[in-house]
Amino acid sequence: MNYIEDFRNSDRAKKLLHSIISIISKKWVIMEMCGGQTHSMMKFGLDQLLPQQLEIVHGPGCPVCVTALELIDKAILIAKKRDVIFTSYGDMLRVPGSNSDLFSVRATGGDVRVVYSALDALQIARENPDKEVVFFGIGFETTAPANGISVLQAKRLGIQNYSVLVSQVRVPPAMELILSSSENRVQGFLAAGHVCSVMGTKEYVPISNRYHIPISITGFEPVDLLAGIFETLSMLETNIWGVKNAYSRSVSSEGNVEAQKMLDQLFEPCDRNWRGIGLIPMSGWKLRSDFQEFDAEIRFNVADVQSQESEKCIAGLILQGLKKPADCGAFQRECTPQNPLGATMVSSEGACAAYYKYRR
Amino acid sequence: MCLGIPGKISRIYNTDGIVMGIVEYGGVMREACLSTISDAKIGDYVMVHAGFALCKMDEEEARETLRALDEINDVSLY
Numbered sequence: 555m556n557y558i559e560d561f562r563n564s565d566r567a568k569k570l571l572h573s574i575i576s577i578i579s580k581k582w583v584i585m586e587m588c589g590g591q592t593h594s595m596m597k598f599g600l601d602q603l604l605p606q607q608l609e610i611v612h613g614p615g616c617p618v619c620v621t622a623l624e625l626i627d628k629a630i631l632i633a634k635k636r637d638v639i640f641t642s643y644g645d646m647l648r649v650p651g652s653n654s655d656l657f658s659v660r661a662t663g664g665d666v667r668v669v670y671s672a673l674d675a676l677q678i679a680r681e682n683p684d685k686e687v688v689f690f691g692i693g694f695e696t697t698a699p700a701n702g703i704s705v706l707q708a709k710r711l712g713i714q715n716y717s718v719l720v721s722q723v724r725v726p727p728a729m730e731l732i733l734s735s736s737e738n739r740v741q742g743f744l745a746a747g748h749v750c751s752v753m754g755t756k757e758y759v760p761i762s763n764r765y766h767i768p769i770s771i772t773g774f775e776p777v778d779l780l781a782g783i784f785e786t787l788s789m790l791e792t793n794i795w796g797v798k799n800a801y802s803r804s805v806s807s808e809g810n811v812e813a814q815k816m817l818d819q820l821f822e823p824c825d826r827n828w829r830g831i832g833l834i835p836m837s838g839w840k841l842r843s844d845f846q847e848f849d850a851e852i853r854f855n856v857a858d859v860q861s862q863e864s865e866k867c868i869a870g871l872i873l874q875g876l877k878k879p880a881d882c883g884a885f886q887r888e889c890t891p892q893n894p895l896g897a898t899m900v901s902s903e904g905a906c907a908a909y910y911k912y913r914r
Numbered sequence: 915m916c917l918g919i920p921g922k923i924s925r926i927y928n929t930d931g932i933v934m935g936i937v938e939y940g941g942v943m944r945e946a947c948l949s950t951i952s953d954a955k956i957g958d959y960v961m962v963h964a965g966f967a968l969c970k971m972d973e974e975e976a977r978e979t980l981r982a983l984d985e986i987n988d989v990s991l992y
């Protein structure tokens with residue numbers, strides 16, 4: 555079994571595409587939830603091969619894009635402090651805050667370091683006992699176990715100079731927000747495969763039932779994406795709804811139960827602001843009180859920051875499937891990956907950056 | 915950001931009380947945390963994201979998916 559090549563096989567992809575074309579009978583709007591899927595879809599040119607009647611819109615599943623502006627501003631404030639080593643996944647460094655970004659902090663002498671994992675950040679804390687080491691813990695359910703285990707380890711090993719700026723977000727509340735809007739256009743979903751590897755498929759069943767919406771759990775290779783689209787489209791065309799798993803090699807209905815136990819020990823649900831979208835009730839996780847000593851917002855007392863978004867940026871509407879990047883007046887003009895106005899132009903998985911890169 | 919890569923476990927060990935491993939991705943090796951895959955064995959494939967194994971890959975399911983996809987009939991909608 556070749557887990558990559560078998561799911562990039564072009565004969566298989568062509569056949570699936572043909573099946574999609576042969577069953578579609580009218581216009582439909584399907585949203586892919588995950589920025590990784592947006593990126594793959596364009597990288598492999600699938601969006602240009604799919605029938606025109608099928609409109610694919612891009613959901614808010616890019617943590618770089620939805621991390622609240624005030625959290626970026628808090629990250630910048632903390633990173634500027636002397637005696638702080640600020641660590642982050644690389645994509646966050648160019649995300650614009652209200653007035654600056656983490657790259658500029660580094661350029662002006664701040665100690666900002668890119669890490670591959672939160673455990674690497676914890677290791678930096680152990681090697682620098684005279685510094686405060688802060689990790690920017692962004693991400694969805696996919697990233698929560700990787701970020702969370704560093705806090706568990708810090709507690710277990712008594713590492714006191716480590717803390718996390720927590721920005722964990724969850725997918726299901728965002729789906730519900732999109733579906734409950736009076737302007738909603740989304741008729742079916744491709745759910746984010748790796749979020750489901752952790753959380754399983756069960757959270758999506760009540761959403762499908764409540765809104766009568768077909769959902770396919772979908773992976774990231776071309777064959778996976780086409781299979782997810784085929785499953786969702788088949789449900790739409792036959793007027794049924796439910797949750798189908800088109801990514802069963804890495805998603806089970808229960809998900810990773812051990813990881814869920816760890817998450818439950820560490821985190822509790824909280825309201826969270828999504829950049830461009832606003833507050834989504836119970837859409838985030840914060841550290842439980844047992845772990846508050848590792849919460850960087852508390853440790854550095856950065857509760858009140860005044861944040862100001864660029865007036866031109868319509869990324870919030872794009873992330874809800876209401877607009878496309880080309881609808882933004884700044885797209886490719888003032889706003890480019892070299893000089894991004896909004897976060898969706900930064901990460902390669904942001905819809906604006908994907909449209910820019912692949913010239914859509 | 916949520917992309918992950920499937921890789922093959924080539925070593926398993928314990929570091930400071932958590933299970934870690936070396937995972938191979940087509941010849942390239944990297945350390946990953948295996949702490950929530952308690953039945954992990956050398957030779958198993960795992961999906962790794964940000965240095966953390968999210969799940970074990972299920973080979974049976976992968977074969978079944980490919981078989982089902984190869985059998986989709988263009989015109990039949992259940």
Ligand code: SF4
Binds near residue numbers: 867889
């Ligand atoms: S092109 Fe730039 S300004 Fe316009 S929506 Fe995208 S990120 Fe925002």
